[in-house]
Amino acid sequence: MKIKTSLLIIAALLIGANLHAQEQKPPFLKYQNSQWVDSIMENLTPNERIAQLIMVAAYSNRGPEHKQEILKSIREQKIGGLIFFQGDARTQANLMNDYQLVSEVPLLGAIDAEWGLGMRLDNTISYPFQMALGAIQNDSLIYELGQEVARQIKRSGLHLNFAPVVDVNNNPDNPVINFRSFGENKENVSQKGIAYMQGMQDANLLTTAKHFPGHGDTDTDSHYALPQINHAFNRLDSLEMHPFKKLIDAGIGGVMVAHLDIPALDSTGVPSTLSKPIITGILKDRLGFEGLIVTDAMNMKGVTEGNEPGIVDKDAILAGNDLLEFTEDVPKAIAEIRKAINQGLITQAEIDKRVRKLLAVKQWVGLDQYEPTPLKNIDEEISTLEAEWLNRKLVEASLTVLKNDQNIMPVKELQDVKIASVSFGAKKETVFQESLSLYTDVKHFQVGLDAKTSELKKIFEELKAFDLIIAGIHDDSRFPRNTMKFSNSVQNLMGEIFEEPNSIVAYFKNPYSLNKLKGVENAAGLILTYQDNKITQELAAQLIFGGVGANGKLPVSVGKKFKSGEGLEVEGGLRLKYTSPEDAGMNSEILxxxxxxxxxxxxxxxxxxxxxxxxxxxxxxxxxxxxxxxxxxxxxxxxxxxxxxxxxxxxxxxxxxxxxxxxxxxxxxxxxxxxxxxxxxxxxxxxxxxxxxxxxxxxxxxxxxxxxxxxxxxxxxxxxxxxxxxxxxxxxxxxxxxxxxxxxxxxxxxxxxxxxxxxxxxxxxxxxxxxxxxxxxxxxxxxxxxxxxxxxxxxxxxxxxxxxxxxxxxxxxxxxxxxxxxxxxxxxxxxxxxxxxxxxxxxxxxxxxxxxxxxxxxxxxxxxxxxxxxxxxxxxxxxxxxxxxxxxxxxxxxxxxxxxxxxxxxxxxxxxxxxxxxxxxxxxxxxxxxxxxxxxxxxxxxxxxxxxxxxxxxxxxxxxxxxxxxxxxxxxxxxxxxx
Structure with a gap:
């Protein structure tokens, strides 16, 4: 019965195949039958061709044993690529040079760098998470980010970024996408995803839209289990898949498939990564996508649960994937795919077509004229002052003001206002507080996550002497989780502050968690920064006093308190702005x-x-x-x-x-x-x-x-x-x-x-x-x-x-x-x-x-x-x-x-x-x-x-x-x- 249902779904999808005509093709397709690709294909054995479709995990922070394992896969199995995880840029580039040296066919190097190399590599720049980018109203900044991220990734010796995330995050409890998404509005997600993708691909870095057909409405992390999405086809087609369609139209080079159970698209219960109705039926046939189709990591529980290594890789190929990411058992994967060919489950011609596609990618990114990545000055050339300035521009553009009663911001008449600040979740004076002090005299207090009641009472009594109270609410993690770890007593003090007629709140946490903070909507001023770091703290303080302005729009809804698209404009340039030389037309290096x-x-x-x-x-x-x-x-x-x-x-x-x-x-x-x-x-x-x-x-x-x-x-x-x-x-x-x-x-x-x-x-x-x-x-x-x-x-x-x-x-x-x-x-x-x-x-x-x-x-x-x-x-x-x-x-x-x-x-x-x-x-x-x-x-x-x-x-x-x-x-x- 399940097989029959799946066939009916495939038939329905094939009937609608022409509903979505692709406007731009992936840029590398013109090389599929190039002389270079032909020459490589002629020298690859059948098994080596299969190996080109396999990408294994590499690390630059592990010892020589790990390096030898990678070298063995390259020499013996002739794998097609590597995806790098933790480490540092110099070591990564050096290792990639070594790996390329022993590979007969140049290796395709990939990385998950959704918010830049800082997502994976030490001492590199982490740009704002995509939810913060979703608040930005100037998409040219997102394009500029794409260009810069591409430059940095290429400088580190790699060619493919598994980004952007174009999942529409319409579930506040989503544990795996959440702040990695541009938000809940499908058009905004699409526009931002296109800008980011085009910036990277215009700089000759291949990208992948992920996680098809849409991972936004889940409450399960696919790293640990298989999430199920129970929406009807029409809803999935009009909402979850909408950004993917738009990016396909815009010429995205790759799409990554998620590990999801979606009964409306495939009633067999297999993960979407292994689903032919989803990958071949929808992505290839109905949406007309001809680019590179990549699996999500094949070591994740969402796909490995109940599936053996090698066999699961074979099933992913049969479903229509071109590239297997993070294959755990390469020899077995090659053997199982070879067996499938022998059994007539897939033809050698189909495998060859996918290999040509992958080789075309390699030629497009320049691997047909491969040269080792130079190591001299690599760290300085990746994390440039201009790259840091871009980070500041993005954060500034993302600042979102949700409340500004009586135009309390920017604070105007300093001579008449006695000001205090309270940093919640801090044990010492924060960068936010230091930055507030750049503008005037501010008395600072700090309150821990579970401060004692006696301490809280003392602070509240002292705060009564002040005309304006500025509360900074900080995160205890580098990632803005949708959690609220403050004790009830601390939250009660927050609530007292929110009720004050002259209170400003700078919220350095995940916007969804605002819904868990009672009374925050009562504050006269409310700034949302989306994450907690030095730059967000500096700029939030500058916003309060008019050093910078704000025009960000909330990319998600926060319960009944705030709706997606809300955001007030606040004047900037009122007082001194603290920024980088490039922002004022000056050269940082010279200065x-x-x-x-x-x-x-x-x-x-x-x-x-x-x-x-x-x-x-x-x-x-x-x-x-x-x-x-x-x-x-x-x-x-x-x-x-x-x-x-x-x-x-x-x-x-x-x-x-x-x-x-x-x-x-x-x-x-x-x-x-x-x-x-x-x-x-x-x-x-x-x-x-x-x-x-x-x-x-x-x-x-x-x-x-x-x-x-x-x-x-x-x-x-x-x-x-x-x-x-x-x-x-x-x-x-x-x-x-x-x-x-x-x-x-x-x-x-x-x-x-x-x-x-x-x-x-x-x-x-x-x-x-x-x-x-x-x-x-x-x-x-x-x-x-x-x-x-x-x-x-x-x-x-x-x-x-x-x-x-x-x-x-x-x-x-x-x-x-x-x-x-x-x-x-x-x-x-x-x-x-x-x-x-x-x-x-x-x-x-x-x-x-x-x-x-x-x-x-x-x-x-x-x-x-x-x-x-x-x-x-x-x-x-x-x-x-x-x-x-x-x-x-x-x-x-x-x-x-x-x-x-x-x-x-x-x-x-x-x-x-x-x-x-x-x-x-x-x-x-x-x-x-x-x-x-x-x-x-x-x-x-x-x-x-x-x-x-x-x-x-x-x-x-x-x-x-x-x-x-x-x-x-x-x-x-x-x-x-x-x-």
Missing amino acids: NGGIDSLMQQAMDMKAIPGGQILVARKGKVVFHKAYGLHDYSDTVKVKKTDLYDLASVTKISSALPAIMKLADEGKFDLDAGIDTYLPFFRNSNKAGVPFREILAHQARFKPWIAYWKNTLRKNGSYRWNTFKKDSSARYPVKVSENLWLHRRYQKKMFRAIKKSELEEEAKYKYSGLAFYLLPTIVEEITGEDFRSYINENFYDKLGATTLTYNPSEEFNSASIVPTEHDYFFRHKPIKGMVHDEGAVMMGGISANAGLFSTANDLAKLMQMYLNMGEYAGVRYIEEDTFKEWTKTQFPENDNHRGLGFDKPYLEYKGESSNTAKDASKASFGHTGFTGIMAWMDPEEDLLYLFLSNRVLPTRGNTRLYSLNTRTNIQQVLYDAIEE
Whole structure:
């Protein structure tokens, strides 16, 4: 009865054979009767022809015994190919070279690389799983992935990828396909599968669509048992087989057949791999597929259960397969297939036809002109920086926002929000949390899978003090399983957070598992990343603060909570994006190699003990790195979160933005003098000198005054009304731990500035005197405390929380980089207090010097400058104002300076210039005495920050200048620009 039913099914399928006309043929078919194929066929014995249809498993992480087994199969059985599993690329390529050397016919090399070589090989790139790719709206990215995966596989010595998976995953409990599928929408699966396939095949790598006729609606893993699919033929034909039809039409080279029991297609109960009605009747005859038909692995329980090795391989050939993958007993398989030929179950001509097909594949992939795979630089050439950048692009494009109530993302007004983050499933601070901290101050908590109730209660109480709670829900596996291992207590805490009106959830797990998390749909913001790794965590954090945007669409339904196709668009490019150089049109190799070598040279020459470098282009941070040590004599490594003394970069980072803002408001006049805002200066030689000349360093002011020297008697002791060892109401100004300055001494400093003589000639001469006065001028105009004013109007809004004066008041000493060993004034090493003597006598708060910062936080202010006064949708300074202040003011007087800002010399002076030769005339910035450089070039939309403490151990160390490290690194940036 079963046989009769199967025959009826075959007849029905044959009647419908012409319903599906193939539009494109597999690319290798033209070689089936080529001269090369003919020559190979002439020299193959009947058994060797059978052996060409067999592919055995090879590993590059096993010992010599395994290699000898493979060599034996090649020499004695003359197998046609190898499928490689675990190992590494170099060893794999080397082994393949050895195997090819002993094979009379070139071997076809295959691998399962659904998400790239990282699926199988160590130290190679794992691209996003197909479910994440299913969320991407730009299929050209999927094509680009196909091209890149093909390049990497070919570089590793192989020719065939058992991918893409085009199963429509419409069963959330599917244990074997699941995240390996593009999703539940058959059209989306088809489109993504075609793009991926075409990318690979256009790069001359053969592909196979799998697992025919569709493995998506199973709840059994065919590695361990035979799944059964009980749908009617019409459903299978219209849904499960739909992507296969589309890929066949598009010219896919191969199809892999699954191990499935599908009564509607074959009532005999045999696995589909062994089913002639399915393979020959449907795939070949009805769908018209002429390409390579491959079995799923022949060692899987789904096909081996109840079937003997060799016999099962013979049955697979009889069913219509062309290539047997992972044959366990090669001699027996050849013998059984030979027996079948002798018995008339299959003809030698049919075997020969399949062998020709396989040889045609070998010719198409270039094996007719085989050359060994070169091993030199193989690892570097596989995992290139460009390949890594593609990975980031794919992850970014897959980000899916399912909730964004009240446009909670991107978070806008940082100054008004107290933020906490909780990483669930983490024992230490996560990459996600570190990335959140790039944007503003965030208090971080971690909660384990089964954290104690007492711990959870304590955290929840602390969270009540915050305005915004960001929850990162992490996976405990590199694969996003559809599981929820968090204890009920932990899930209850999650639920409490979800109910908060200002809560954002970044979900780093399988989307299906959202259905198992009670209340997650109540969160104001919900981001889905599909998997948990460094890149997904970085980009999810950037999405929350507007560094990147999102337009991914959910590829599967999540119970009744979310439907396939849902996904909200969120604006990106609001704040700095942290990415790769290629994303901003720069060459990683030039940038990384050039900066690293110059920094190493500076450290080797003891020009600096270490430093931080940050480079951004087009609003994208493309290089951010810490180098060396805090001090030559210690072992504390510089971190990107360490604070440096900015020295004179303070000039453009503190009072300058304040007075630009006040100028916009009509409260500050560039043509007015100091005496307009500080009447104390009315009866001085500086009265009426316009600020335009002062800020351009053309006001005839003296360069500096050694204020601290005026505190000394001839015998070296301090005058009675200057310093004391202990603080008091009269001596409140801290200069060091045992040195406190009189409260009125600032007035003496102002008096010294007022009485200082003017230079004879009105020409460019750098002076910091007026910058001691600017904070007081800001206070006089605004009626506010200077530090509060710049914090509220600039630093807090920017999220620049480490851009501050007197950092030792609020930061751990371990995170502050020391400066000079001061043995002539403070008589101790300087750390956590401003290096500049005049600034420290101002209580550390001056516009001449005094600011500290990390490179990252300084970059936010400088990026606002580069944007001509705007950042994160907030206008800080009017564009016209900014253009005026960053313009050279008195070029006719051989003065290259802007207003407060330094500018390139009017003529480039080689090594003695203040900028790189390629810096544009529109560029601007400043340098600092401690070894700082901040420079912006609007023509290239380029930001460059160099932070160091070159004054260690003494300011007499000028090697940084003689090496010209800062401007040489700046030139590297221009060299790296590819556009």
